[in-house]
Amino acid sequence: MKPVLEQEEIRIESFLSEAEERCLANDVLDGLTRPFKELPPKHFYDSRGSELFERICELPEYYPTRTERHILETRAWEIVRRTHAGELVELGSGSAEKARVVLDAMSRAGTLRRYVPLDVSERMVEEAAQQLVDEYTELTVHGVIGDFERHLDCVPDPVAPRLVALLGGTIGNFPPGTRRGLLRKISALLGPRDYLLLGTDLVKDPRVIEAAYDDADGVTAEFNRNVLHVINRELDADFPTGAFDHVAFFDRRHEWVEMRLRARRPCSVLISDLGLRVEFAAGEELRTEISAKFTRDRLEADFAAAGLRLDSWFTDPDELFALSLAARCE
Numbered sequence: 001m002k003p004v005l006e007q008e009e010i011r012i013e014s015f016l017s018e019a020e021e022r023c024l025a026n027d028v029l030d031g032l033t034r035p036f037k038e039l040p041p042k043h044f045y046d047s048r049g050s051e052l053f054e055r056i057c058e059l060p061e062y063y064p065t066r067t068e069r070h071i072l073e074t075r076a077w078e079i080v081r082r083t084h085a086g087e088l089v090e091l092g093s094g095s096a097e098k099a100r101v102v103l104d105a106m107s108r109a110g111t112l113r114r115y116v117p118l119d120v121s122e123r124m125v126e127e128a129a130q131q132l133v134d135e136y137t138e139l140t141v142h143g144v145i146g147d148f149e150r151h152l153d154c155v156p157d158p159v160a161p162r163l164v165a166l167l168g169g170t171i172g173n174f175p176p177g178t179r180r181g182l183l184r185k186i187s188a189l190l191g192p193r194d195y196l197l198l199g200t201d202l203v204k205d206p207r208v209i210e211a212a213y214d215d216a217d218g219v220t221a222e223f224n225r226n227v228l229h230v231i232n233r234e235l236d237a238d239f240p241t242g243a244f245d246h247v248a249f250f251d252r253r254h255e256w257v258e259m260r261l262r263a264r265r266p267c268s269v270l271i272s273d274l275g276l277r278v279e280f281a282a283g284e285e286l287r288t289e290i291s292a293k294f295t296r297d298r299l300e301a302d303f304a305a306a307g308l309r310l311d312s313w314f315t316d317p318d319e320l321f322a323l324s325l326a327a328r329c330e
Contacts (some may be wrong), residue, residue, distance in 0.1 A: 030194035086160030093117030172292035183306035221246030
């Protein structure tokens, strides 16, 4: 651990070691040497990828972000009243825009004490911390720079009843076994007065889902290809990014979306920093994301496997998306 910033209302600590910062290299070496090539979606999000994703969130086809925010805005007061929470721990916090909705409700309820953002971006955590302590005079911020898959044990002990939030449907990016393992780790953060607030995209008409991941303007396609730009820049690779087509489809058997990149022609890619050459046949695909869609029953089963129980369920009138509150089983 190394302190990044420490002042009266703000403390930020980094838990990213040099080895962990090589996560991209490790994931590329592992994922591109498999018989079916794949990469984890977290590598989309450099500064360009984050800007592209913000554009995606404004697209008419992309319902998850605006629907989740609507649910949060209409139910935040109920959530805070139900949980009596005074501390918000946000996993993968980003710009903290959704956190403000919950912090507002805590402030109105008179319970607000601390915000704990956990994110790999030191810049985003520091900027959010400075803005939030200016907005909420009663608030302190304890930022954690790290990867929530590996650094949940670095979250500080609570100072008030705690709400741990994992929003945006992010939990759907993990296959079932990994997903349940992550929920078990999150469960370990919860005391008897604490709750998990989880955002999940729901099973619905496949046409609605597929349109959200393959918009007419091609923004999602460019976002998908951005992972190749990241590898080219960070690992001195020579992916011909224009030679890969964006593919997105809803797998009805698994009830998840897959995003892939498909080579239009044979490609021989050198990743210099790894001393690795990767061959792609024409038509060969690289999977870059899965995004599972949930039913209430499936989510309850995942919670049960992680030692959690569903406490409250909030959705929109069209049942596109859901927020759920879960607590540890007694």
